Amino acid sequence: MISKFFSKSKPIHYIVVSVLLLLVFLYAKLEIFDQGANVFFFSKQIGLFLISLFSIFVFDFFVTRNGLTKKNSYNIVLFVLYIAILPQTLLNTSILISNFFILLALRRIISLRSQKEIKKKLFDASFWVALATLFYFWSSVFFVLIFAALLVYVITDVKNYIIPIIAVLTVVILVVSYFIIRDWDILEYALGLFDYSLDFSALNSKRIIIGSTLLLSFGLWSLFYYIKNIKAKMKSYRPSYKLIILTAILGLFIIAVAPLKNGSEFIFLFAPLSIIMTNYLEVIKEKWFKETFLWVIFLTPIALLVL
Structure with a gap:
């Protein structure tokens, strides 16, 4: 039933998602709402919800535009279900905004496949990653994705390797200028960016352990089929599929080094994981298995509510 409903991309799917x-956003913010609210608080929460919603739409746009999945809505419903499984991803404002910028960057990076407007796309992607870094430092690892894209898409012009540096310098100049105008200590801000932690004890809760284990297990299982089927894709599309794997690896790296581990850092993994698992769903021939697979993911957030 669920698999058939989302098997074709339809406008109603955007409404459902x-x-x-x-609903997930309201549940995640329930405790905050109980603490009292005012006009500024509600305005901020509306803004954060819109950022979350636009993130889904940006994700769906570049996935559809670049043929990373077939014409279905599995990718966006999986993305939202992942958030439902780990609603902590909605609680960190900085990470939420940073992930939105990363998705904008990923949209430009994957579009390099067309070999059109390369310099503009490189600047845009680097600019977005640089902005994301201002909100959450470890999102800077996605600069690796930009240079990896230059390699896999065989973009050999040396000038193109300089463009990301120019984009970063542009953001740095703007930020430094802003700090000078506000008379803020930029050195203190910069030194506070490099925090990291390898202590995972903060993630020792039933909800996070069960949710993350489910997602990572299903993701790893789907990855085997994803890699296996890359060879079946058109040659021009293969580099894009490889970049999605690298995106997932970078997302895992962020989870590993995040200085404050509370589950919110998992959001960087949701986009590549949704693409990988959607590709797996597309090759499953047994309808009952596909239906069961989706129902498990759908019912997991509900089951976790009782923990």
């Missing part, structure tokens, strides 16, 4: 995201 939006409503589902709203």
Whole structure:
């Protein structure tokens, strides 16, 4: 039933996904709402919800535009279900905004496949990653993705390797200028960016352990089929599929080194994981297995509510 409903991309799916995201967002913010609210608080929460919603739409746009999945809505419903499984991903404002910028960057990086407007796309992607870094330092690892894209898409012009540096310098100049105008200590801000932690004890909760284990297990299982089927894709599309794997690896790296581990850092893994698992769902021939697979992911957030 679920697999058939989302097997074709339809406008109603965006409504369903939006409503589902709203319910998850309200549940995640329930404790904050209880602490009292004012006009500024509600304005901020509306803004954060819109950022979360736009993140889904940006994700769906570049996935569809670049043929990373077939024409279905599995990718966006999986993305929202991952958030439902780990609603902590909605609680860190900085990471939420940073992930939105990373998705914008990923959109430009994957579009390099067309070999059109390369310099503009490189600047845009680097600019977005640089902005994401201002909100969450470890999102800077996605600069690796930009240079990896230059290699896999065989973009050999040396000038193109300088463009990301120019984009970063542009953001640095703007930030430094802003700090000078506000008379803030930029050195203190810069030194506070490099925190990291390898202590995972903060993730020792039933909800996070069960949720992350489910996602990583299903993701690893799907990855085997994803890698296996890359060879079946058109030659021009293969580099894009490889970049998605690298994106997932970078997301795992962020989870590993995140200075404050509370589950919110898992959001960087949701986009590549949704693409990988959608590709797996597309090759499953047994309808009952596909249906069971989706129902497990769908019912997991509900089951976790009782923990």
